[in-house]
Amino acid sequence: MMKVKVLKEPLLEFGNGTHICPRTGIETLGVYDKRDELRRSELRIGIVGRGEGVDLLDEWLDHCKRGIPSKVDNKFPNLFKGFGGISEHYGFFTRLLSSPQYTRTLQKSEINKIAKITSREDRVVKCVDLYYEQARFISENRSVDVIICVVPNDLFDSLTKSSGAEDTELVDRYMEHNFRRLLKARCMHLGIPLQLVREKTILSVKPSIDQQDLATKAWNFCTALYYKGNRTVPWRLVEDKFKPRTCYIGIGFYKSRDGETISTSLAQVFDEFGHGVILRGAPVSIDKNDRHPYMEEGQAHDLLHSALAEYENALMQKPARVVIHKSSRFRDTEIAGFSQVLDAKGIATRDFVSITSTDIRLFSAKEYPPARGTLLSLTEREGVLYTKGIVEFYKTYPGMYIPSPLRIEMFDSDSSLEDIAKEILGLTKMNWNNTQLDGRLPITLECANKVGDIMKYVDASQKPQVSFSFYM
Known part of the structure; x- marks a missing residue:
């Protein structure tokens, strides 16, 4: 049965406390990393x-x-x-x-x-x-x-x-x-x-x-x-101590400059700090029917294996949970490749989440557009989330155009749709190129897209920088 719920605006952590707004937080509480004595x-x-x-x-x-x-x-x-x-x-x-x-x-x-x-x-x-x-x-x-x-x-x-x-x-x-x-x-x-x-x-x-x-x-x-x-963070998401340590991964695709090949770009967020790494994937296959790019089982395996190796190198431990955001639907070959890596490493908790655009819109007799955080649950594993919309803190809708919600589809997922939507809403606030609190995409995909835009110009023999700061 379909139902609608408005999710609470996620909190951000700053130097001396928490707030929902990056600007107010920095102004009144100071940047998060000021607590670091060696900054x-x-x-x-x-x-x-x-x-x-x-x-x-x-x-x-x-x-x-x-x-x-x-x-x-x-x-x-x-x-x-x-x-x-x-x-x-x-x-x-x-x-x-x-x-x-x-x-x-x-x-x-x-x-x-x-x-x-x-x-x-x-x-x-x-x-x-x-x-x-x-x-x-x-x-x-x-x-x-x-x-x-x-x-x-x-x-x-x-x-x-x-x-x-x-x-x-x-x-x-x-x-x-x-x-x-x-x-x-x-x-x-x-x-x-x-x-x-x-x-x-x-x-x-x-x-x-x-x-x-x-x-x-x-x-x-x-x-x-x-x-x-x-090379540090002005704010971070408030850590949920009751959740297992999670590694968030965003996967996008980009065309080569000559348009002949399509490769994966991967942005990895280690934790709520937003610390992460940029990786360049290999050329991928194109579906002959719908012309959409996808990864074969071996390609998906190698990509996730490399990502988790970077995670373990940075934090010196394995994550207890892996969340993969993808800008298209998951194919069976991709799920098989990812699952093979997670099973081998003993990581039982996983969420494979497709985040795409949708033509579905919500209308109300009282106000339009819907509030940011409005979640329409279509099924237990599929929903529509407004990451743009009326923001109560701003007392208005801060956009110029009719907001386009995100379609969330869960594959092989251990979490509830509402929990996944709350995470996505929080990750839309982790883009340090914008201090307005209502980003549209989670940083996993926002970063993967920007990486792909620039990666196509980076020579294949050149090792790309791993920090998002070089792509934003």
């Missing part, structure tokens, strides 16, 4: 950009250090929260350090040369070369924790136009699908995470419809910078 209290920032862009970024960093008030006429103070600043005495308990010695300025003549290249693909490659050489110099000659690449407006425009004319796709997709991903893949071996920003979005006093207000932008920017530079 570092400063972030050294390298910068690559043209002179005007570097000046804009310096000004923006000063704003972030001092703090930024919430937007004018703010009707939703919990949603549009002012940013109190980043310093060693408050919130992040960290200093941002930048200097001309850690800055590499791009020559305008080089930028102009790239803009004049006829082929957009060639412009992207030359632009990646330009930024890579400066990032390489900083990584090899300066002690920095993260490198910020500031992209000029005219250079950005030249990367989002083809043969002098606008493409029909959104211009941002070229930046996302080519330059950003190729640059991150190219710089991966340097061992320093990158943060990319565009001049046109820095200190934009009147944000466009697709831009955030300055305070929200500062929250997301500084949190991502903190996570990337410190």
